[in-house]
Amino acid sequence: MPAQFQSWMVGLQWRDVLASGNDLGLAVGQPQFVTRLKGGGTPFDGNTAWELWYQIQISDAISLTPALFYLSRPQGNLTGPAGRNRFSVFGGLVQTVFRF
Incomplete structure (x- = not known):
């Protein structure tokens, strides 16, 4: 087996x-990351993802959902060491749903 992977997620609404x-709603988890390499290496390849959202029901047919998200180490082990030069991502979006 060349490598082993794992991922997990929990969400509340x-x-x-x-x-x-x-x-x-709130969700936290780790996208798929390497836990063991061929030859027995165990890299720290984890990345934690957070999401917070609020759905506003404007009418029976229209909803608006702003959301915020954060990725702590989007490139896993390639992100680099913790500290000032650490690469992380914080973002937001707005989803609008029209039901017919």
Whole structure:
């Protein structure tokens, strides 16, 4: 076997937050990362991903969902050591859904 991988994720969602029909969610996890290499090496290749979102139900047919996300080490072991030069990603987006 050349390498072993793993990933995990947990998410929580609360319904009717601040108003009926509006939902709040939080998720944290690690996308697939290497846990063991051929020959027995064990690199620190992990990356933690966080997401926070709030769905606003504008009408029966329209919802708006702003979300924030953070990736601690998007390139895994290639990201580099912790400290000032550490590469991480913080971002946001807005999703609009129209139902017909």
